[in-house]
Amino acid sequence: MQTPPAVEVTGLVKRYGDKTAVDGLDLAISPGTVTAVLGPNGAGKTTTIETCEGYRRPDAGTVRVLGLDPVADAARLRPRIGVMLQSGGVYPGSRAVEILRHTAKLYADPLDVPALVERLGLDSCGRTPYRRLSGGQQQRLALAMAVVGRPELVFLDEPTAGLDPQARRATWELVRELRQGGVTVVVTTHHMDEAEQLADEVAIVDRGRVVATGTPADLCRADGSLRFDGPPGLDLAALAAVLPDGATVAEAAPGAYRVDAAVDPRLLASVTAWCADAGVLPEKLGVQRRSLEDVFLELTGRELRS
Numbered sequence: 001m002q003t004p005p006a007v008e009v010t011g012l013v014k015r016y017g018d019k020t021a022v023d024g025l026d027l028a029i030s031p032g033t034v035t036a037v038l039g040p041n042g043a044g045k046t047t048t049i050e051t052c053e054g055y056r057r058p059d060a061g062t063v064r065v066l067g068l069d070p071v072a073d074a075a076r077l078r079p080r081i082g083v084m085l086q087s088g089g090v091y092p093g094s095r096a097v098e099i100l101r102h103t104a105k106l107y108a109d110p111l112d113v114p115a116l117v118e119r120l121g122l123d124s125c126g127r128t129p130y131r132r133l134s135g136g137q138q139q140r141l142a143l144a145m146a147v148v149g150r151p152e153l154v155f156l157d158e159p160t161a162g163l164d165p166q167a168r169r170a171t172w173e174l175v176r177e178l179r180q181g182g183v184t185v186v187v188t189t190h191h192m193d194e195a196e197q198l199a200d201e202v203a204i205v206d207r208g209r210v211v212a213t214g215t216p217a218d219l220c221r222a223d224g225s226l227r228f229d230g231p232p233g234l235d236l237a238a239l240a241a242v243l244p245d246g247a248t249v250a251e252a253a254p255g256a257y258r259v260d261a262a263v264d265p266r267l268l269a270s271v272t273a274w275c276a277d278a279g280v281l282p283e284k285l286g287v288q289r290r291s292l293e294d295v296f297l298e299l300t301g302r303e304l305r306s
């Protein structure tokens, strides 16, 4: 029997007045995976996540988190999930470590607070009031608050926005450890490298809908190109004839060849076999994969960071 999804969003619609922020969004997240919800500003990522967290009610559609309704079953769900909001939710005068200790007390079996504080580089500012923390420190505190209760499922909304590279890596490391511990992690981001580094699954969101899902490798593998250099004027029709349907061959510049197709080992073998028969040594032979940025651009016609 298939494991039920940790998060299941079906036909979610959420409007703010006239503005439709989420427009029939479907998403299923498997337990124990890291899923990146990737999309440009305003795509509807935060609204979707906040609906999953029970902070917003759907206008249409259904949301189930660990099999529960995030609004109706909030009391049962809250102890099982960790939430990192994009901002706020903290009294500005409270000291960082006190906030974390207080949060830890809400859970039955919290992590060791001093260890977590050290881990996230917050030891130097533990006694600093929240409002005096830097943006990066506030981010790290929010992350600590999300994980301190040993949740089964964590929602991280842009966890590395504004962090320096070192803090970014520490965050990624923590996410990897959560995953190793069997925690389901849902992370929104508009950083491709974050999705590529962290995610088992990526859901690309644009204009309030999921427009593609898959592993980063799958999303990028679907198409690509194979390039090589050889003598100018090769018989491209003859080469195309030995390639799978849909493959196109071009001489981009004299002696510079490009095969656009689903790149797999068989394609590579076909091209090199043809070259061998033609007595051609394909120099600088290489495969170029699409990046998630290319995938996004093709799907939506827009840059990811527009």
Ligand SMILES: Nc1ncnc2c1ncn2[C@@H]1O[C@H](COP(=O)(O)OP(=O)(O)OP(=O)(O)O)[C@@H](O)[C@H]1O
Pocket (backbone or CB within 6 Å): 016, 019, 020, 021, 022, 039, 040, 041, 042, 043, 044, 045, 046, 047, 048, 190
């Ligand atoms: N409280 C609100 N009132 C009115 N409009 C809102 C509200 N919150 C979000 N929106 C609008 O809904 C759309 C989706 O916003 P949302 O924050 O969910 O997107 P996002 O993908 O998380 O973007 P970002 O990456 O900038 O956080 C945007 O057009 C935004 O301006």
